[in-house]
Amino acid sequence: MNLVYDLFVIAHLLGMAAIVGGYGAVYFGSGEARVSEVMVWGARAQIITGIILVGMAESIDSLGKDPDHAKLGVKLVVALAVAAAAEIGRGKAKRGEFVPALTHVAGLLAILNVVVAAAWN
Ligand code: HEM
Incomplete structure (x- = not known):
């Protein structure tokens, strides 16, 4: 079960990389802060993999998580x-509407969650 848990941690880290990357x-690349499909999928992945990790950590004693x-x-x-900022920003971008603030909210809040994950002990 440790291996399955570790695979979800890896997926969780890759999801984080998708949003922040x-x-x-x-x-920095295009100079236009449009939400990309990669960010949207990363945001969805974080919620799904995060909830699975919590469910496993809570229910499987042998993992030794608290x-x-x-x-x-x-x-x-x-x-x-x-996820809300990314989904709305992407939806608007698809209709030709450009709201850079939504991209920044999604990206910067994802970075905030990395800080919370790493620094909150
Ligand atoms: C934008 C969203 C998120 C980002 C960027 C993010 C980022 C991270 C990072 C970088 C880690 C590794 C930290 C470390 O091992 O010290 C981590 C671990 C973890 N995250 Fe998230 N996370 C996000 C959302 C969530 C959500 C929604 C949940 C569940 C409610 C969650 C649950 C967890 C858990 C349980 C771990 C611990 C894994 C372990 O056992 O080491 N995360 N997260």
């Missing part, structure tokens, strides 16, 4: 805001 690419509910609650709220 995707943000860096649109921000999740911090306050920290995870904050991460969930931030992740939902990231």
Whole structure:
């Protein structure tokens, strides 16, 4: 079961890379801060893999995890805001509307969640 858990941690880290890397690419690459499909999929992946990780950590004793509910609650709220900003920004971009603020909200809040994940002990 450790292996399955570790695979979800890897997927969770790749999802994080998709949002933050995707943000860096649109921000520094094109000079136009449009939400990319990669960011949207990364944001969705974080919520799904994060909830699976919490479910496994809570229910499988042999993993030896003791999740911090306050920290995870904050991460969930931030992740939902990231996904909302990314989905709305992408939807508008597809209709030719360009709202850079939504891209920045999604990218910067994702970075905030990395800080929460790493620094909240
Ligand atoms: C934008 C959204 C998110 C980002 C960028 C993010 C980022 C990260 C990062 C970088 C780690 C590794 C930290 C470390 O091992 O020290 C991590 C771990 C973790 N995250 Fe997230 N996360 C996000 C959303 C979520 C959500 C919504 C949940 C669940 C409610 C969640 C649950 C977890 C759990 C349980 C771990 C611990 C894995 C372990 O056992 O080491 N994350 N997250």
